[in-house]
Amino acid sequence: MSDYDLIIRNGIIVTSDNCFKGDIGIKEGKIIEITAQAPIKDKAEKEIDAVGYHILPGLIDTHVHLNEPGRTEWEGFSTGSKSLAAGGVTTFFDMPLNSNPPTINKVGFELKQEQAHMKSVTDYRLWGGLVPENVSNLEELHHCGVIGFKAFMSPSGIDEFHHSDDVTLFKGMNEIARLGSILAVHAESTVITDQLACQKQNEGKVSAKDFCESRPIISELEAVRRVLSYAEATGCKLHIVHASSSKVVKLVTEAKQRGIDVSVETCPHYLSLTVEDFTELGPIAKCAPPLRDTEEVEFLWAAFANGEIDVIGSDHSPAPPNMKQALNGNLFRAWGGISGAQSTLSVLLEEGYWKRNIPLQRIVQTVSTNPAKRFGLFPTKGSISVGSDADLAIIHLNQRFTLKKEDLFYRHPHSPYIGKVFRGKNVTTIVKGSIVFTDG
Ligand SMILES: NC(=O)NC(NC(N)=O)C(=O)[O-]
Ligand SMILES: [Zn+2]
Ligand SMILES: [Zn+2]
Structure with missing residues (x-):
């Protein structure tokens, strides 16, 4: 049995005051380890290779x-x-x-x-x-x-x-x-x-x-x-x-x-x-x-x-x-x-x-x-730190895309941004350690 449910490896971790490359280890919905110098040694059931991606709270x-x-x-x-x-x-x-x-x-x-x-x-x-x-x-x-x-x-x-x-x-x-x-x-x-x-x-x-x-x-x-x-x-x-x-x-x-x-x-x-x-x-x-x-x-x-x-x-x-x-x-x-x-x-x-x-x-x-x-949720929310909820957005900062109506998940997919070109796309969203969205 691994100590982790999920490990996200080699992403660029962005917090409110820092930006560094590292691994994030997650167990039971919480972040239990963050390493910047050396990789997390253990293996997990599920791992995400985040090379080239930014990880935001x-x-x-x-x-x-x-x-x-x-x-x-x-x-x-x-x-x-x-x-x-x-x-x-x-x-x-x-x-x-x-x-x-x-x-x-x-x-x-x-x-x-x-x-x-x-x-x-x-x-x-x-x-x-x-x-x-x-x-x-x-x-x-x-x-x-x-x-x-x-x-x-x-x-x-x-x-x-x-x-x-x-x-x-x-x-x-x-x-x-x-x-x-x-x-x-x-x-x-x-x-x-x-x-x-x-x-x-x-x-x-x-x-x-x-x-x-x-x-x-x-x-x-x-x-x-x-x-x-x-x-x-x-x-x-x-x-x-x-x-x-x-x-x-x-x-x-x-x-x-x-x-x-x-x-x-x-x-x-x-x-x-x-x-x-x-x-x-x-x-x-x-x-x-x-x-x-x-x-x-x-x-x-x-x-x-x-x-x-x-x-x-x-x-x-x-x-x-x-x-x-x-x-x-x-x-x-x-x-x-x-x-x-x-x-x-x-x-x-x-x-x-x-x-x-x-x-x-x-x-x-x-x-x-x-x-x-x-609103009194810090540091459980709003931070990437040991002990906080594993709530994360993994983004591809350079990815260019044009917003299309079909991309929108809400009930009435209209938006003033349809047809606009954006650089930077959220590709994976994790809520309390569970993946709730992956691009495509
Ligand atoms: N009833 C609304 O949803 N109003 C909202 N409408 C806007 N912002 O145009 C708001 O936040 O005021
Ligand atoms: Zn409002
Ligand atoms: Zn209002």
């Missing part, structure tokens, strides 16, 4: 909407998790909406947990929601084991998940601080976006550009400033999701310097697509906050390079194709949400590593180590 996608139960025709744990696995993700955090019921109390949590447990091919955690109706349910959700809470400051697009008015936000944050948990916030100002959207549509201005102009950066800045003040007043840990602009990131950096416990996420689409792409691609590239211009994309990369962006989440928010259409060319009336579950690493490698010289370690920090640290 599996990605932790902090932001996906898999919509089960209740909107399984949009997505589901089976298709969604397979697609994440194909992209090198080994753990995802599912948002409390657009499932129905949403995860806003114990009953909703348990219904979702049951489905996720049965169907997910990767590890996962569930977000709980904060809505005006459920401040008194936050404690039971916390005891269910939610990874944190999520609130919207502007309408979510889903009837059963109301956005939080300021009083709800403040009360909820007091409670979340008491529980020692964390609040993730979709921060756009309802006042600003509602007024501008009304104005635009009344004037018949309904193009992609008009939609983007109806949700300007200032509306994110206003909401972020407000919720930062509440974090300061309540002591609640805060996480700003899907910042579309480096100006939002700067606000967070300044708040950190003042001692506020806050982190910030952005998404691959804000680092790779622009208003012009949205105009060309149509509703497939519609999201909120919306895509920005080329200059903003570059500023966001500068913030990424600096280490000011804590976390990358895909914000995979899928919908059936008929909802990703603009009736009469009205872009205000298509579903807002980009399907990107499978493309996070591809975008970061192509646009970051290859085009902008971003070190692999920085990428590993934002997709794996920082999320694990921020």
